[in-house]
Each structure stands twice: as structure tokens, then as C-alpha cells.
Amino acid sequence: MSMKKKTICSLIALLIGVVFLVCVNRMTAPTYILRSVLQMGAIYALVAVSMNLLNGFTGLFSLGQAGFMAIGAYAFAIFTIPLESRANVYYLYGMHEAIANVQLPIFAALLLAGVVAALLAFLFGIPVLRLKSDYFAIATLGLAEIIRIIIGSALMNRITNGSLGLKSIPSFPSIFGVIPGFYFPFLISAVCIAIIVLLIRSSYGRAFKAIREDEIAAEAMGINLAKHKRMAFVISSFFAGISGALLAMFLGAITSTTFNIAMTYYILLIVVIGGMGSVTGSVISAFLVIASKEWWLRFLDTELYIGSFQVPLLKNGFRMVVFSVVLMLVVLFFRKGIMGNREFSWEGFFGLFKRKQKKKTGGEQIG
């Protein structure tokens, strides 16, 4: 397939996507579930891709993503809650004088969220990145917990509002007053993911992959292990921070328990289902997993009666059981996930149909 044809295909796909979003925005009621599913999907796609950059591309098994999201969400929320509602939010402890009157524009706060998360990642990275595989995993898990506990502790009452959490966080703003707020998470996620993709395609990205395949060989080829690992960790945390800020905007209210270990596991589930080492896989899987969790599989949580017969198993919590079973099945039987470590390509996409057709004709010949 020629380059030109591929570009046309991609443009058409992009157009379809945009038209779809516009349709959703114009034609559905503001409370319709598809809207929030899509927005949440975009946010989780970003954090999944950022986790994938670390776990799938650099081979550093990190379980600290939720911690950096928490940092981003809080950094964003603290500086964007409107001044007039601050007294209401911090009604119990009051807000620290140094930040009580500081309010940042949304874009600046969004950037700040990423920068603070990246800065912390840089500091934590100095000790933690020296660890190998499972030790690294457990240390990052520990870091995420430390961050969460400190954010929610009484020590931070006047900054993070302690265990009460923050509310009145502004929702998605319209962009330059032209594009409605509905599109905000999609735009930010798309830009961030595009930056990550560019990074992966650059020489740095190739170095990351070399580290993933074999650290010792990569070092022998002249790749500076410490530098590249630190870079992957910091960049991944930067985008995790931004997605945390987006999530804060989406939810409108956060507490430190929002970002618990289960959240990291949930992001990991998205990454694993999408395929470790595939950006498109993570994006597809984020939308699929969110849609099934928040929408398609909702019925699993409600008791259902047909006549007087109660359908067995269906009750509150069953949905999450189904989810964890799916994760186990993927890990055990489809270890590569949806995409493996390949990326989406038009050849592959059209090849899918061709192969199916071939199989069909092949079957007929035998029959």
C-alpha cells in the first residue's frame, strides 16, 4: 500500500472520529452515558499509554501510576478551585496563606500538574531506578502508597484538605472560547499521546526498546541506561500527572482514596488487555474496558428478575469479578493482548479482512 493511500485512509479515519464526536456532542443529552464513557476513555487512554511507555516499551515494571496521577490531580485542583468557593471547600482547616489567593489559568495548572509529577518522579527516580524488575515494581507501588497516605494525612490538611478531599474543581473549559468543553479531554489526550508516539519513534524510543529487550546488551551498545530509564520514568509520570488533572476535572471532586492500589491495577488491566508495547492497543483497550465497565456490563451489578425467577449470580460487585476473570484469562491464554507489541497499520487492518476471506474460500474448497 502506498504512502499516499495510507495518508488518505488515516485522514478519513480521523474525520470519521471527529464527526462521530461532533454527533455525540450535538445529538445526545448532556447526561447521556456515552459522553462520559468517551471522555473517561480518553483520560484512561492517556494514562494507559504513559504506563505502557514505562512497562511495555522500556521494560520497567512500574506500579506507581496512580500515585503520580494523584500528584497531578491535587496540583491541578489546588490551584484551580475558584477563589470564592475555597472557603467552602476548606471549611474545616482553612487554606494555607501562601496558596490561598493563587489561582492559575486551566492550561497553566494542567502543565503544572505534569511538571510537579515529573519533578517528583525525577527525585524518586534517583534511588528507585537502581532497582531491578520486581523490586522496582514493589518500590514504585510503595511510593504510590506513600504519596497517597501523605496527601490524605493531617499534616497536609491546609494544603490538600487532608482526608476530606477537594471539590468544586472546575470542569472541562472551552478551548479559546471556540471549541466546547466536551472536546477538551480528547484534544489534550490526543496531543499528549501524539507526543509519546513521536518520542517512541525517535532514537530515544529505540533506546527504550533496546533496554526492554536486554539491558546488558543495550549498555554494551553504548546506551546510557541510567539516563534513559530516568527519562522514561519522568516522561511517563509527566503524562500520568496530566491525566490525573484531567480526571480531577472530569470527577469534579477527589479524595486521596480515589488513587489507591486498585486504580493502578485497573490501569494495568487496560495496558495488559491492549498489549504491552502497543500504543494503539492501549488506546483501543482503554475505550473498550471503560465502556464495558461503566456501560455495557452495568447490568451485571443489578439483580434481574424474569417473572418471579431471579437470574443467579447477578448482584452488586459481580461486574468487577467478571473483570478480574477477564484479566486472568488474558494473562493466561492471550498473553499478547489485543495488539501484542505491534501497532495499528492499514496493511494489517485490510489484511485482516483478506485473511478471513481466504479462510472462507479455503474452507469451501475442502468442503
Place this chain on the structure above:
Amino acid sequence: MNTTTFLQYCLAGISIGGIYAMIAIGYTMVYGILRLINFAHGDIFMMAAYFMIFAMVDFALPWYVSLALVAIATVLLGVFIEKIAYKPLRSAPRMSIMISAIGVSYLLQNLATYLFSALPKGYPQIPFLMTNINLGGISTSVVTFITPILTIIFVVLLMQLINHTKIGMAMRAVSKDFETSQLMGIKINRIISITFVIGCFLAAVGSVLYFTPRPSVYPMAGSLPGLKCFIAAVFGGIGSIPGAVLGGFLIGLCETFIKAAGYSEFSDVFTFLILIVMLLFKPTGLFGEKIAEKV
């Protein structure tokens, strides 16, 4: 702080440390043999607590029968998990098997939420364990007192098993070199099952001792103690049983004194800091063996 209060805290710390030690042994043995952080171990510990509620509250069995049933059920659960979730991935990359362990942990938590609801459930009281005794001015409950003793007894028995029996020798061989021991005619799957049996049995005992003085159980109750015990195992040098025991006692003591000093919010932060500092300065832990990486 006078001497009596100090001793009281010491006893409480040693007691919780003993429980941590028992669970840490499960982590360290599995890691020693499979090179796998069994993330599900903390949740197996939590399930053991629910089994106890089942046996004593729902079926109203006497406590000694319940104890035996809980031990058996927990061991079966552990071995079942190993067969289903870890065995098929024996030749898979390390990352896959770790994700599988996380998946099991996630599954057990969600399953517990589904079956028993997320609300805390009252843990049955074993009257004999909750009686107060007075030891030279320190008043405490029987369970606090017998926990460290039980821990020591189990550890001594376990060390005997590992150092002086044929099964123990096989275990040591498997943890030294997986493939060679297989060539020497050791049935690896049996040894791994036995490891899980021992680990889960100790988790069941630890669970009873841990939850007896606590009012309730909830589905996430196992995840934090589980992590702490893993840290204890890392601290002592993963793969080493005396190390895990020492790590367990140390973390239990530190935690109790931090709580006593009024910083209970930060006791977990401190535990994780111990882990990170330990990994930095002595990644192999107190008694761990140094393993050179082969190119």
C-alpha cells in the same frame, strides 16, 4: 513512658511482628523457589479470615473444628491458585507471571466484595484467646502472648523440615537451580505445591491471630498487611526464612512504637521507606545471598 508501658508496647510489637513473620515466610518461600512476588498472598490471608467467619458464625462450629477447617480451606485455595494461575506460566517471562499474581489478587478482592459485600464483617471471638492475663504487671490478652511463641515454634519446625528432611533438601535444591534439580529427578511441581501448602497454612494461622483482637474483616483487609509482610521478607533477605522472621519482628516493633508515639498515620509510610532504603543500601537484604547476573 514508664517501664510497664514500654514493655506493654514491646509485647504488642512482638506479637504483631510474629504474625507478620508468619506471613512473610509464605512470601519468602515462594519467591525463593519461583522468583515470584505472590501478590495474592495477602488476599489469601484475608480469605482465611472469611473462612473463619463462615465456619464459626454461619455454621456455628466450635472453634477448634473451625481452626482445622480454615487451615485446610486456605491451603486448598493457595494450591488451587498455584495450579491455575502460576503453573501454566512457568516458562513465560517474569513480567507475565507477576501480572498473573496481581490479577489473582485483584480477583480475590473483587470476589470477596461480591460474596461478602464491601461492608466490614464482625470477626468471631474465640473466648479462650481473648481472656486477659497478667504477666508481672503487664496485662494483655492470651492471643498477644501466644502469637510470638507460636511463631517461634512454627519457625523451628519449618527449619527442621527444610534442613533435615528429604523434602527440605529438594526445596533447597529447587531454589538453588530450577532446571538442574529437575534433571536430578526432583518432581518440581510437587515441591512447589508443598511450598504453597506451608505458606498458606502459616497465612491461615497468622490470619486467625491477626483478626482475633480486631473487630472486623473487609475485602481490602489483606492488601496492606500483605505488602508489609513482603517488605519484611525483602528486609530480611528474600529467600531466607530466618531473615523473614527477623524482618517481621522488626517491622512489627517499629510500627507499634511509631503508633505509640502518635504518628499512626505515618506507620505505613515508614514501612515503605524502610523498604526503599534497604533496597538501596543492601538490595539482597540482611541474610540474602548475592546473585550475580549472568550475561
